[in-house]
Amino acid sequence: MVACTAPGAGFDHEAIVVGGGQSGLATAFYLLRAGVDVLVLDDQPGPGGAWRHAWPSLTLFSTAGFSNLPGVPMPAHEGFPPARHVVDYLAMYERRYRIPVERPVRVGRVEALDGGGFRVHAAVPDLTWTCARVIGATGTWSAPFVPAYPGRFSGRQWHSANYPGPAPFAGRSVAVVGAANSGAQIAAELLEDPDVGEVTWYTRHAPRWMPDDVDGRVLFRRNRERFREIAAGRPDPGSDSRLGDIVVLPQVRRMRDAGRLTATPMFASLSQVGADHLIWCTGFRPALGPFRGLLGGAGGAGRRGADPHEPVPGLHLVGYGDRTGPGSATILGVGPYAKQTACAVAEAVRDPAH
Ligand code: FAD
Numbered sequence: 001m002v003a004c005t006a007p008g009a010g011f012d013h014e015a016i017v018v019g020g021g022q023s024g025l026a027t028a029f030y031l032l033r034a035g036v037d038v039l040v041l042d043d044q045p046g047p048g049g050a051w052r053h054a055w056p057s058l059t060l061f062s063t064a065g066f067s068n069l070p071g072v073p074m075p076a077h078e079g080f081p082p083a084r085h086v087v088d089y090l091a092m093y094e095r096r097y098r099i100p101v102e103r104p105v106r107v108g109r110v111e112a113l114d115g116g117g118f119r120v121h122a123a124v125p126d127l128t129w130t131c132a133r134v135i136g137a138t139g140t141w142s143a144p145f146v147p148a149y150p151g152r153f154s155g156r157q158w159h160s161a162n163y164p165g166p167a168p169f170a171g172r173s174v175a176v177v178g179a180a181n182s183g184a185q186i187a188a189e190l191l192e193d194p195d196v197g198e199v200t201w202y203t204r205h206a207p208r209w210m211p212d213d214v215d216g217r218v219l220f221r222r223n224r225e226r227f228r229e230i231a232a233g234r235p236d237p238g239s240d241s242r243l244g245d246i247v248v249l250p251q252v253r254r255m256r257d258a259g260r261l262t263a264t265p266m267f268a269s270l271s272q273v274g275a276d277h278l279i280w281c282t283g284f285r286p287a288l289g290p291f292r293g294l295l296g297g298a299g300g301a302g303r304r305g306a307d308p309h310e311p312v313p314g315l316h317l318v319g320y321g322d323r324t325g326p327g328s329a330t331i332l333g334v335g336p337y338a339k340q341t342a343c344a345v346a347e348a349v350r351d352p353a354h
Contacts, residue, residue: 013039014349016120016131018107018290021049022090023319023334024137026069028099030342036349039129040099041122043106047094048087050141056165057189058083060331061181061247062216067331070338072096074331080215080249086331107290110134110315118314120290133345135316136291140284140329151269153278160186160281168277170195175273178281179203179263184246186281188255200275203263208244209256215247216330223327227336230325239326286320309341314348316341 015031017024020042031038044052059080060067067074067081074081074089094101108123118134144159160182166189174196176187187201210218222240230236246252255261267273288295294312308324310316317324318341319334327333 011117011131012129013037013131015039015133015135015345016041016118016129017135017137018110018120019049019137019139019319020044020047020094020101020103021051021137021139021319022069022086022331023139023328023338024049024135025090025093025097025099026334026338027135027137027318027341029070029093029097030339031345032097032099034342034346036342036346038100039131040101041105041107041120041129042101042103043124045104047091047101049090050139051083051086051090053141053161054083055160055163055186057251058185059249060086060216061249062220062330062332066215066217066220068335069093069331070335107138109293110290111293112312112314116314132349133314133316134291135318135341135345136288136320137318138287138290139319140286140321143285143287143289144280145283145285146280147282149267149270151271153270153273155273155276155278158277158279160279161284163279166190166193166196169193169197171197172276173198173200173274175200175202175275175278176281177202177266177278178283179205179207180245180281180283181247182283183281184252184261185249186279188252188261191255191260192251197276200264201261202266202273204266207246207261207263209246209248210244212248212253214243215249216332218243219247220327220330220332223330223333224336226326227333231336231340236326286317286323288317288320291315291317309337310344316345 014037017028017040020040024040028038028040059082064074064077064081077085105122106124109121111119113119117132120129144161174190176183190196190199226236294315318337319329321329325337328337
């Protein structure tokens with residue numbers, strides 16, 4: 001086990017960010033501006049976070065102008081940008097702000113040190129770092145969620161996290177499960193591909209389409225309002241449930257308006273699903289594995305009633321959607337949370353008695 005030693009304060013770094021996607025980069029941006037000595041550890045071979053693994057046709061549900069991290073805006077792009085455009089943006093962002101990222105480094109666990117601070121253990125390669133504060137920004141992509149259903153499915157199962165596009169489903173029947181954006185987008189893509197066999201879209205409730213003229217901008221505006229209310233100590237006004245769940249992107253709209261993107265009530269047992277393939281579009285969970293020892297158990301919440309942004313003293317979480325605040329898992333929405341976290345960390349490392 002090789003410890004990386006460096007001068008000053010007894011720790012290798014004042015702060016270590018685990019995860020180099022948009023959440024980690026936005027937080028590092030503010031930490032660097034506050035003069036905090038920070039290192040980002042990321043397990044991917046290159047920049048872009050989970051956007052590197054998006055299915056080929058995935059686009060943003062917001063335009064480039066509504067998908068900016070703090071600092072430099074996302075470069076313009078006609079319509080809804082593809083995931084590739086986001087990867088290029090995050091790569092440029094890292095370079096422009098000289099964000100120190102070590103990759104690929106897979107963090108296995110983070111332990112609290114007696115007397116304060118943390119030791120971050122990388123599983124691959126076999127290295128450790130010490131720091132005064134640690135920030136979890138590991139996202140959700142590496143923790144796809146599949147609900148448990150009785151029965152047995154005889155075909156091949158996939159999750160949206162590893163959906164490769166329509167090619168493998170040529171001539172085959174496909175069941176798509178999930179009533180949110182991924183389910184609608186993947187079902188629409190498969191329905192529109194003439195080579196793919198029968199497609200059945202299973203949902204637990206009728207699809208809640210957003211108004212056709214609404215895209216991510218409306219959601220982000222609402223999230224920003226909610227952030228301001230919560231930050232001011234007032235109750236969260238909640239999401240605008242009248243809005244619906246599904247952004248009606250062009251392909252979704254074509255298949256819906258052609259009467260082909262129609263939902264089938266959920267099966268009670270997997271044995272009832274006769275398709276060749278089943279694609280779970282059932283979301284993700286926060287990938288908090290490295291912090292399990294600190295949080296207590298599987299995805300524990302830390303101290304009861306703890307602050308979701310710092311569930312354990314010195315461990316900060318950024319970018320985990322509902323767990324860390326409305327909009328925190330979106331490109332435009334993560335900024336205020338990143339700034340709030342960086343301010344808390346900068347204050348703490350300046351005044352250790354803090
Ligand atoms: P990630 O992008 O997942 O980055 C986390 C990084 O940490 C990754 O590189 C990961 O490999 C790494 N990591 C994880 N565990 C470890 C570990 N143990 N050690 C080291 N590194 C680790 N948001 C929008 O704003 N607009 C959209 O249109 C939009 N569309 C979406 C469509 C889909 C299908 C999904 C799933 C999400 C979408 N989002 C969208 C939400 C959000 O922007 C993305 O999920 C984004 O990837 C979240 O960024 P992040 O930095 O929090 O996490």
